[in-house]
Amino acid sequence: MKINEMSICARRNTERPVIPLADFSEKERSAALYADLSLSFNKFWLIKANGSGSAVLDQYCDVLMKFLLVASSHNMIDRFLITQEEIKQMQEKWQSKSFNSLYLIINQQLYNAYFKHQTSALLHAWRMVLKLGVRDLGYSAAEIEKRYFEIFQ
Numbered sequence: 001m002k003i004n005e006m007s008i009c010a011r012r013n014t015e016r017p018v019i020p021l022a023d024f025s026e027k028e029r030s031a032a033l034y035a036d037l038s039l040s041f042n043k044f045w046l047i048k049a050n051g052s053g054s055a056v057l058d059q060y061c062d063v064l065m066k067f068l069l070v071a072s073s074h075n076m077i078d079r080f081l082i083t084q085e086e087i088k089q090m091q092e093k094w095q096s097k098s099f100n101s102l103y104l105i106i107n108q109q110l111y112n113a114y115f116k117h118q119t120s121a122l123l124h125a126w127r128m129v130l131k132l133g134v135r136d137l138g139y140s141a142a143e144i145e146k147r148y149f150e151i152f153q
Contacts, residue, residue: 013152079123
């Protein structure tokens with residue numbers, strides 16, 4: 001996947017945070033990025049439960065964009081890069097047995113990343129979300145990439 005190009009598109013995004021900023025401190029901006037990511041991820045599951053394939057993919061792309069904004073704020077886009085071989089390995093892994101557990105684990109990782117400053121937890125959540133897309137939802141990396149650029153470029 002073209003993660004570098006996707007992150008550039010994410011940084012060009014001019015959406016305001018869903019929850020207004022209390023001030024312009026670095027801590028508050030970081031909290032807004034994590035809150036937006038969490039809200040986008042929650043919205044994804046709501047759409048997945050009730051929506052069509054295109055709406056699900058659109059919201060999945062929004063989740064990826066929010067992840068890339070958080071990664072960019074931590075200057076760790078280089079750790080988010082993924083090879084075709086890694087995508088292939090994700091596609092060959094087992095399907096998630098419980099979306100409920102997956103949802104909770106990813107949220108736990110996001111909370112650990114924010115509250116405990118564990119960048120490894122953010123990276124783990126990112127990989128879990130990528131696997132969700134390419135294995136559990138059955139999208140190809142090319143499909144995800146194409147739709148992402150249609151939305152955010």
